[in-house]
Amino acid sequence: MRDITKVRNIGISAHIDSGKTTLTERILFYTQRIHAIHEVRGKDGVGAKMDSMELERERGITICSAATYCDWKDHAINIIDTPGHVDFTIEVERALRVLDGAVLILCSVGGVQSQSITVNRQMTRYRVPRVAFINKCDRTGANPDRVIKQLREKLGLNAVPIQVPMGLEGEMQGLIDLVRMKAVYFDGENGDKIREEEIPAQYQEECDIKREEMLDAVSMFSDELMEAVLEGTPTEEMIMAAIRKGTLALEFTPVMMGTAYKNKGVQLLLDAVVSYLPCPTDVENFALDLDHEEAEVKVSNISSDPLLALAFKLEDGRYGQLTYVRTYQGTLKKGDSIVNVRTGKKAKVGRLVRMHSDDMEEIDEAGAGDIVALFGIDCASGDTFTSGGDYNFSMTSMHVPAPVISLSITPIDNKAQDNMSKALNRFTKEDPTFKTYVDAETMETIISGMGELHLDVYVERMKREYKAEVTVGAPQVAYRETITQRADFNYTHKKQTGGSGQFGRVAGFIEPLEEGEYEFVDQIVGGSVPREYIPSCDKGFQKCLDKGALVGAHVTGVRCAINDGASHAVDSSDIAFQLAAMGGFKEAYMKAKPVIMEPIMKVAVEGPTEFQGSIMGSLNQRRGMIIGTNEEDAYTVIEAEVPLSEMFGYSTDLRSLTQGKAEFTMEFATYRQVPKSVAEELIAKALKNKK
């Protein structure tokens, strides 16, 4: 079995157009996973950019498949695809869970852009150590020093260069490694022949200064190095150990540079990944103990312990359904039986493969910390597998946030209909926050999720990947209803005129429930409602929850209690008591002062300070509550809580308000009661729709 300290699970994160695809491609080339370099730009070279998805399809490989494996100098590197958007909270969370470290790619001209800020913030939240790579140093206007300054100021990273470029823009010849004090050239047509030489005289002075700075910064992490620096005898090993220590503690970010397009610096980046980014045992991962209210337990990373593995991505490839899993503890062996903690179902590990860029390798087992793919396992992404028994742990919380927005989709023809259901079936498996159902009244297919963009992307994917053209309805916000006070009911359902009669009387009350959606309380004493009909009452109440009487939204936070009733020896039945309970609920509901709740989003707008006023104005207009601002040089981040219903089309508005200089992100925060005026409007609208 592979030595776990020689495994690196890394993500590559980048702002659009900073060269993620090119870099990934070069990495695969130098690690001999692919044997020729294809350019992202088309032959005409005028900027016919292809995005990675199309590129992937054209070449029939998955460069950015969920996980790609490659070898570099005796180490195994798993490159995990990291989605860029915050809208997919769960998906981002999952990708960040399985990585141990990351490479932050920045464009030497564009520098730190707002998406980098968001991704960086998330990585800090999940404590992902990272190294930075300043790409495109061959571009006109390249300025790595400015990018490093931005890394420090905008991202708050202790970013220190460990390389000096020999020339920039068109004149870039190679790099100087400040750790070893060597000039490195990348010869050959594809830059695959590395030549090391002494530092050219004209760079000597600059390198001495930069090395001094680097040593100052890293000696903070090692007393040994500190002493050696004072004595003037720091060794390569000492410096590398100190850089590694600082990087793992997230207190130091080594900065490398180069240009993937011109084949410079990629091999050194790979060296850095191996030297400075953590192996699975260097980072702490936690599992949730389901027997003890999801308490956090540290995973052991030992291959001989019971199995704990997380399915983080499903892929529908040429070979059928692939499930990507990361093992955190224990060993995944071919032929073993494993248990899906969510469903409790047992499954047998059939084929176990390691994914390479364009082929796969069958393996027999995968130890702790590894990333592999399974065939023929029925599960959803985010599921945890264990070796079974009473080993009841989960890698992710079982709590899935309820969707806050929905859309109706209609396929344009029969073929699209088939493809659409195939697509929906897959998406719901992949993403637990994406849900779909058919509205019983309008017979429309409804998809629901965590935000406008979230659904947009799935609609787009349906078109692209499944060729399912659909027309999309206007987005609907998922309102909810809840009650604010206790109300009693006493309802008799009676239909005893001809035929078999129906009779049931229930009395009790409904009251607000602080936590949870619904609770049923049976307070019947003396058998006024026969035992067998009590579940019928429960069922009756639950039927009422689907559509509240105010605006037809889902009702939550209700405790229904029954304490009295009556039955008839012949005419009482299951359905009679269900109807009685429904009648009782309806009787009490309006008395219980129901209110409408709406999803509130946490919105963060980043933009130049001069637009602060107009941004705040635009948020205020949308019933937003501004929480505050955070000042960062010329940039300001404004955070606010805004009702989702007011956020439609905000990106267009924001763009025109700020000349396209501001960007915003939003995620679901909570449900809150809608103000009176809005509630009246909603009720009037619901009434109109009923008619």
Next chain:
Amino acid sequence: MQKQDLIEKNPIRNLKGESDAKESSRMGLVMARAGLGKTALLVQIALDSLLNDKQVVHVSVGQSLDKTKLWYDDMFKDLAEGCKLNNAGEIHDSIMHNRMIITFNESKFSLAKLEERLHDLVQQNVIKPSCMVVDGFDFAQTGRAVLEGMRELAKTMDLQIWFSAVCDEGAGSQAGVPAPCNGMEDLFNTVVLLQPVPESDCIDLKIIKGSAAVSKCGKLLKLDPRTFMIRADCK
């Protein structure tokens, strides 16, 4: 209990000046060593203004927005639960509209920037604060001139400003305002030092300058070390 009772029962009133008329253009200072509840006290001062339907700007140096917001949510919850407030959620939502948090990185804070921001906010009609609390202001690094500027700001914008400052362990044993704020006491109307009381479970609010914070029964105010709430009941 109603909102009005909450306002009246809040013992913090005594600290903020005898009456509302005198409340504006004052400066106050809360000092303590780390971990005794400076921020909590500032938030309670801010909450009192909010409950009086006044607008508050909270300037936080070196702390994130989320963290600061959490302070408010927690303190409000404690306050509301402590006196069994009806419709707490509604009141919370309505008063928090009047609060604005501005955060700065430690190195980015400057008086000029803050002044500019405040003027912007007022001009753009976003908020017109009558109280500002400044948490994390570095007294050791800033000179007297900055505080004089603040004093001026308080006057021109008709603001009450409260600061927090960290002092060294053991401060307060000698008379006067402890370092790093010694020599600046003339700029403040009120200076409060938080001090743990040995062998007891509370934190004293020692008034170094200004009207004594005497609660109704005539004793000194104390903080509850569990919640950092000012105690209404005097034992």
